Amino acid sequence: MIDIQSMKDERGIEIQRVGVKDVHLPFQIRMKNGGYQHVQGNVTLSVSLPHQFKGTHLSRFMELLMVWSEKPISGKEIRQLLTELCSNLEVAAADISLKFRYFLPLAAPVSQTIGYLDYLGEFSGSLRQSDNLFDYRLGVEIPVLSLCPCSKEISQYGAHNQRAIIRSSVKFKYPGKILWLEELVEILQTQGSCPVYPVLKRDDEKFVTETAYQNPKFVEDILRDSVLALRSEPRIECFQVEVESFESIHNHNAFASHVESLP
Amino acid sequence: MIDIQSMKDERGIEIQRVGVKDVHLPFQIRMKNGGYQHVQGNVTLSVSLPHQFKGTHLSRFMELLMVWSEKPISGKEIRQLLTELCSNLEVAAADISLKFRYFLPLAAPVSQTIGYLDYLGEFSGSLRQSDNLFDYRLGVEIPVLSLCPCSKEISQYGAHNQRAIIRSSVKFKYPGKILWLEELVEILQTQGSCPVYPVLKRDDEKFVTETAYQNPKFVEDILRDSVLALRSEPRIECFQVEVESFESIHNHNAFASHVESLP
Amino acid sequence: MIDIQSMKDERGIEIQRVGVKDVHLPFQIRMKNGGYQHVQGNVTLSVSLPHQFKGTHLSRFMELLMVWSEKPISGKEIRQLLTELCSNLEVAAADISLKFRYFLPLAAPVSQTIGYLDYLGEFSGSLRQSDNLFDYRLGVEIPVLSLCPCSKEISQYGAHNQRAIIRSSVKFKYPGKILWLEELVEILQTQGSCPVYPVLKRDDEKFVTETAYQNPKFVEDILRDSVLALRSEPRIECFQVEVESFESIHNHNAFASHVESLP
């Protein structure tokens, strides 16, 4: 049967990325404690396409993903997955983004009631075999509570507060200096006015309310404190971070963002 | 050219609804003040299909929508649109949902600074020509502020609060007893701990913060107060209402909902 | 510490539903083959609230969900979960919707290459203890391929085709007449012009292309064939079904829907 994809293309354009998108598959994410977590992944996977070929073979992307869907992965395996894809398709570069919702136990601050809180995680990898470059980034989205310092200061009582999200993506110093998703969550989760929790009994709710009131932060404050925390982690080479606050007094959001390479 | 849609179907099934969905078109919504507002509509439009026909003619749905996209509409015109669709397609029943984002001016409570706040609106109509029935509903989603009474009571200072949404859909007593979207917004917008505003200067922010603190409400309270407000409007025959609060201390939401026919 | 929620309410309104929404938690779904599948659930869980109480205790909803997050569930356990919730909160009625993405192996039609295809599943339960009523529904969304009979007939070659979704929710005849999600998928997956597949080699792609071309179906056809298939399943008491086709020649969709109670 004729292989149209392998036919010669005359337009002279090497395509930077061609592949599959919005692929839903289960994955097993390696955890810091040694086990792994079943997650529902959303994958974008692509390769570069030399100018002489008309198309790539997308079924091979899916076959490879089916294999990797069934064994534990972390940042290390992401490189291996991309290496295999380059080999299968005889191309020099490949990229992946694997997004998933991740669950970690979190104890309520007073009652110590345990529940699972959900975070969005992302493994992003970019392999360039010609110069042996592998760029890997770990991404996370963490819900926190933000309480407005201005509202607190100018009001006789109370202060508006709301759920906010800290989004961050970090690149690590090579080689082997990699943070676990659990560690990135730990670094950033305390940068809001107070963390949010899956289960709060009344004693806990009192604690969270009072903690946030004593710790008012603009999105600017949460961003700057996140920047300081990320700077102080020696394994990080560069990072981006954004804080978005779903303002309770408006129907729009406030946000602040920052990108930085560490010396 | 052969008309496949008009061919005879032998399965004996009268289809309740067949039509188009997720049609994006501009519309002109009649306003209470006599003018109209340009909105971006999202339309679902369908007809019933007698058992003997294989299919309907979807291009006629789109041709009709193009015409109605260019003239002002309100609940009254919705009936006319459905009547024309039934006539064009020689069917006995038709349904529409027209959703859009609607903007109304709202003055800040102290500075009186004017801004536009956005609400989601929906016109839903269902026409059954055989028994001359026309069911029409007006829907709206209104952002408000909710402040937790429990958090306020048990804490030494502060109280968690957050954006919440009041969603409602109402049916009117026939004939001619119709509320404007502006009126439905007015009825429900004050049922939270405080309204939200597009622009707030510092004096306004103080006012909103203190007003909400003095007016704590669970989703249950906002729901019950909304029910009382809707019951007291003589033009309403039945309603459904839901309040969803994007809890600032959690990564999930609280909600309450209720459906009621008035005597 | 004072329990604000348990305070007396004077408005005289019994709330039909109050609870939590958009709760993300892992769940274990029982499979037809005897095992279970780890999924990422999205839960709405509510109770009725008697008129004399100001509020419900949402932390108990979350504590209960944490427990159920860790053991295999199917329709049977949904009733038990709701019974426990009613008991914990001393209320008479409770409702749940648990939505999740579900994966089933599917072999390509010629090469027999196995991959996992994703479906959306939903367990919906409604318990009314006063009259011992339990209404349970199983929902599913199945991607299929639809090829337009009109386009095929009027064109010299080719025919437009596209991805479509069959959405269905079914209620079962009591007692114990329950379908597995796998069985509902099997009933509906063949009602399009052809199923869709996670992995297709070239021989498979030829097969799928030709099969769809030989089996053209409007959304009306897919709907009617789905209705016939659901009617013929003796365990089903009533059903709703919708087909939505993401028309390749338009930027909007075609759809058909139907609700039916079986004798």
Place this chain on the structure above:
Amino acid sequence: MIDIQSMKDERGIEIQRVGVKDVHLPFQIRMKNGGYQHVQGNVTLSVSLPHQFKGTHLSRFMELLMVWSEKPISGKEIRQLLTELCSNLEVAAADISLKFRYFLPLAAPVSQTIGYLDYLGEFSGSLRQSDNLFDYRLGVEIPVLSLCPCSKEISQYGAHNQRAIIRSSVKFKYPGKILWLEELVEILQTQGSCPVYPVLKRDDEKFVTETAYQNPKFVEDILRDSVLALRSEPRIECFQVEVESFESIHNHNAFASHVESLP
């Protein structure tokens, strides 16, 4: 009243972007034909924040947007809006993204029936006053039809096809070398196997079906042809382009993307 935002910050971090996000407001977009179109905008607007200030004044962002919501804008006015924001807030840099759904008339290919097709548009501007830099980009998303060359070649009859999206963002050669959104649509809309249309009568449907069949294109082909078309437009300095195809035979998508600076 104390101005908390203007207080001194000691962390020494200049924030790159702080502002408002997900602001929904009506806007008036200048059209090529000299008039303007009412659209529903979604705005992200931010400024840089010098290290010595604790926060910015978000109410001024909203006041400025309210003013600009009421007069016609195009790329030229975007610069003016950002200049005013920098001036109001005494900062040196500002960024905006204004996204909206845009409607253009499109005649069916045979019957010439006119309808409005919807496109997503985006105006992105970045102003750096210190070095007098203004980076402006025009973005668009255009639905097209893609028909698979492999499927056509290997099958006896038919070929799978589907809706696809061409997404592009272009930067112009300064000064004054600006394309209208209408022109960018015109350049890219013909790069698929066939355009999609809002209204198609039977003669048109035959035309579209046959045209696509005679013009099979992988996402790679649509991407390369889009690259060639963008390269040939002398007003463009650099561009990015992505094609995403909602594969009718799968439940995932194919895509290709490319970024290029022109000499």
